[in-house]
Amino acid sequence: ECCEVEMEDPVDPIPISYIDEDNAENPLAVTEYVQDIYSMYRGRENIIFVPADYMWEQININERMRVILIDLLIELVGVTAMLLAFKYEELSIPVVDDFVQISDKAYSREEMLEM
Incomplete structure (x- = not known):
């Protein structure tokens, strides 16, 4: 009942x-x-x-594009965290090419340096 x-x-x-x-x-x-x-x-x-139907209102961003954008943002946060860790620990100088490799080549060397 x-x-x-x-x-x-x-x-x-x-x-x-x-x-x-x-x-x-x-x-x-x-x-x-x-x-x-x-x-x-x-x-x-x-x-x-955030409304439950938020994604339905986004005409320029579909679910797949949103996943890609979130991945890129997470990679940026990761690179930033590593830069801060290198600065804090001062163990060695970070190499930009390492960050390009870590980000799965989502950014070029020049783009990484611009950030």
């Missing part, structure tokens, strides 16, 4: 953990605003969101 159940929004929001506990003594970290920022964005989650 099936019955209808009415769903209610929770009255109390999910508690926000204090992620900046380690930086509490650092005045430059402005940790006193963390709770306000999290609360503001948590409140906007119900108002601002």
Whole structure:
């Protein structure tokens, strides 16, 4: 037997953990605003969101093109992360041709240097 159940929004929001506990003594970290920022964005989650039919509205981008674009963006993030890691660790100088190879030659050497 099936019955209808009415769903209610929770009255109390999910508690926000204090992620900046380690930086509490650092005045430059402005940790006193963390709770306000999290609360503001948590409140906007119900108002601002991507519609379920978002891709159907995109006439210039089909599903295959979107997959390719996301792959390219992930490759860019990966290359950027590696550049930051090289800069932070200062183990060796990164070679641009290595990044071209890592990105599966999606970008030329010149394009990589432009970024």
